[in-house]
Amino acid sequence: xxxxxxxxxxxxxxxxxxxxxxxxxxxxxxxxxxxxxxxxxxxxxxxxxxxxxxxxxxxxxxxxxxxxxxxxxxxxxxxxxxxxxxxxxxxxxxxxxxxxxxxxxxxxxxxxxxxxxx
Amino acid sequence: xxxxxxxxxxxxxxxxxxxxxxxxxxxxxxxxxxxxxxxxxxxxxxxxxxxxxxxxxxxxxxxxxxxxxxxxxxxxxxxxxxxxxxxxxxxxxxxxxxxxxxxxxxxxxxxxxxx
Numbered sequence: 286x287x288x289x290x291x292x293x294x295x296x297x298x299x300x301x302x303x304x305x306x307x308x309x310x311x312x313x314x315x316x317x318x319x320x321x322x323x324x325x326x327x328x329x330x331x332x333x334x335x336x337x338x339x340x341x342x343x344x345x346x347x348x349x350x351x352x353x354x355x356x357x358x359x360x361x362x363x364x365x366x367x368x369x370x371x372x373x374x375x376x377x378x379x380x381x382x383x384x385x386x387x388x389x390x391x392x393x394x395x396x397x398x399x400x401x402x403x
Numbered sequence: 404x405x406x407x408x409x410x411x412x413x414x415x416x417x418x419x420x421x422x423x424x425x426x427x428x429x430x431x432x433x434x435x436x437x438x439x440x441x442x443x444x445x446x447x448x449x450x451x452x453x454x455x456x457x458x459x460x461x462x463x464x465x466x467x468x469x470x471x472x473x474x475x476x477x478x479x480x481x482x483x484x485x486x487x488x489x490x491x492x493x494x495x496x497x498x499x500x501x502x503x504x505x506x507x508x509x510x511x512x513x514x515x516x517x518x
Contacts, residue, residue, distance in 0.1 A: 318505060322446075326492060328508040341503030374446055378506075391438070392498075392506060394448035 287311060289379050289395035292359075297401045298367045306398045307359040310379030316340070317360050318378040318392055319352060328376075334360065367402045374399050405430045407497050409509035416485045417517050423470075424480045424512050426495030433457075436498040437471065437478045438506070443491040451493070454478065482514075490516045 290309040298304045310317050319331040330344040334354040345352070349368075354360040364371055378392040406429045416422035428437070439451040454462045454471050461469050466486075470479045482489055495509040 316504075320506070326511045328494070328506070330503075330505040330507070333503045333505060341505060343503075344505075376448060378448075380504075391450055391453060393450070394440075397446050397448075399446075 308377030
């Protein structure tokens with residue numbers, strides 16, 4: 286598709302429950318990024334993928350967060366045992382490698398998934 | 404690590420007037436990209452404009468232009484002929500070249516446009 290798609294739009298979980306978010310990048314884009322925007326509007330980088338390979342996971346709280354990008358499937362971000370502080374909007378962005386092969390193009394964002402943990 | 408600072412939490416402008424949003428950043432790299440994203444109440448992140456650090460010419464997109472001062476590490480956004488639809492949060496972002504090329508965001512500036 287021509288846009289990054291994210292599902293669901295909203296997700297409500299009780300503390301301790303699992304949450305799974307999905308992202309379909311723009312067709313032809315091989316790079317996927319996940320960001321967390323907390324209610325104070327601050328963005329935090331979580332993880333990036335090149336196709337199905339993890340590229341940078343330095344922002345991931347590894348104890349409870351995991352992510353995958355498998356061939357022919359939407360990418361996913363899973364939070365085991367959610368906590369109140371996980372309440373945020375989770376954005377997925379995708380980009381493509383420029384024709385020159387040098388660097389990746391601009392990141393285009395999906396509409397986000399709002400996770401509310403009660 | 405790179406940091407991005409937006410020193411104006413809120414700004415307001417009259418319709419049809421011009422407003423400038425400030426952004427400074429800290430980096431030891433010489434090659435990078437800078438972006439301004441707009442986030443309306445819908446929360447959708449919309450790319451407004453981007454600047455490649457190796458280009459001296461300031462980027463422009465219709466009513467939006469930047470003043471990029473590489474030595475001063477400053478990247479301000481000017482919105483001319485402001486419209487009601489310009490009201491939104493504006494985020495300045497830095498992107499490294501190479502590595503993960505993750506975006507580093509400022510904390511945002513809330514722009515109000517008064518009729």
